[in-house]
Amino acid sequence: MQSFGSWQFNFGSARDSNPRTRPIRVLLLGHPGVGKTAIAVRFASRRFIGEYERGAERMYRVEDHLASWEIVDPPGELTRAPTESRLRWADAVVLVYSVTDRVSFDETWRLRFLLNQARKSSRKVPPPVVVLLGNKTDLGSPPGGDRMVTTAEGRKRAEDIEAQDFHEVSARESLDQVMAVFASTARLVQLMLPRASPATPTSSAEDPSSSAFRLRASTDGSIDARRRPQHSLFKRRSSISAKGVLH
Structure with a gap:
């Protein structure tokens, strides 16, 4: 078990869960202030929140028409490199x-190097899908x-x-853009790590802006997002916690 701040993760020595049944595991990495948390919350809740407490680990658990997800959003402090087990x-x-x-763009070189080093230390683990994401195009x-x-x-x-x-x-400014990132990531992961095919989305699920979710803080401190029935489309609850133990 690895401990990071108030979070604890049972990573194990490899991806030891069955990839056909467990959630897709996504790790967001980047320089402080690039908007990692805003991206995760936008995907999980369909809302944009601009200010967050820095220095706290967060995990988001989401179920939607694409897949089940576990999204880890570690702090972006420059002094803390992601560990090999986390990668x-x-x-x-x-x-x-x-x-x-x-500077944040240049940081992607270092982060990619760390990924390569983690890969070398454990050849039996399939390499992760790597996505490069530029945020804040509105600015x-x-x-x-600027x-x-x-x-x-x-590119x-x-x-x-x-x-x-x-x-x-x-x-x-764009929920659709964020949704497209995760939709593409799900397809790439499914190609590299074969999984059971997700359910065929309905016409309403194909429109990210019409997807209805509820967000709740679990007793373990994580965040769960599950689809609401369509009649509850505009009734959303949101709660974010960055303290707890994840098993």
């Missing part, structure tokens, strides 16, 4: 940077935008670090 735990790793912050839009990293640079970086996918999003 081996993930089916997919999303490297997040801000298109308005060149970089002209006129007067974009420092172009889309072309992002080139994705090729250089051998990421399987590349996206640019605005977690603040």
Whole structure:
């Protein structure tokens, strides 16, 4: 068992759960302030929240028409590198940077190096899907935008670090963009780690903005998001906790 702040994770030596039955495990990594938590909350709750307490680990458990998910959002402190066991735990790793912050873009090199090192230490573990994600495109839009990293640079970086996918999003302004990232990640993980096929989505599920979820804090301190019946479409509850023990 590894302990990080107030969270504890039973990662084990490899991905020891059956990939056909367990949730897709996603690890969000990035420089402080790039919007990792905003992206996770946007996906889990369909809401944008701009301010969060830094330095706290969070796990989001989500069930939707795409898959079941466990999304870990570690703190982005520069002094804390992700551990090898944490990297081996993930089916997919999303490297997040801000298109308005060149330093956060450069940090993706180091994070990819750490992924490679973790992979070398455990050859029996399948490599995770790697996604490069540029956030905060709304702040970089002209006129007067502060974009420092172009889309072309992002695509080139994705090729250089051998990421399987590349996206640019605005977690603040577009739920559809965030949903597209996770939909694509689910498809890539299902290709690399064969799973049972998800249920065929209904017409309402195909529209991310019409998906109805409820969010609740579990007794273990994690966050559960489950689909509500359609008649409860506009009745959402949200609660976020960053303290607890995960088993």
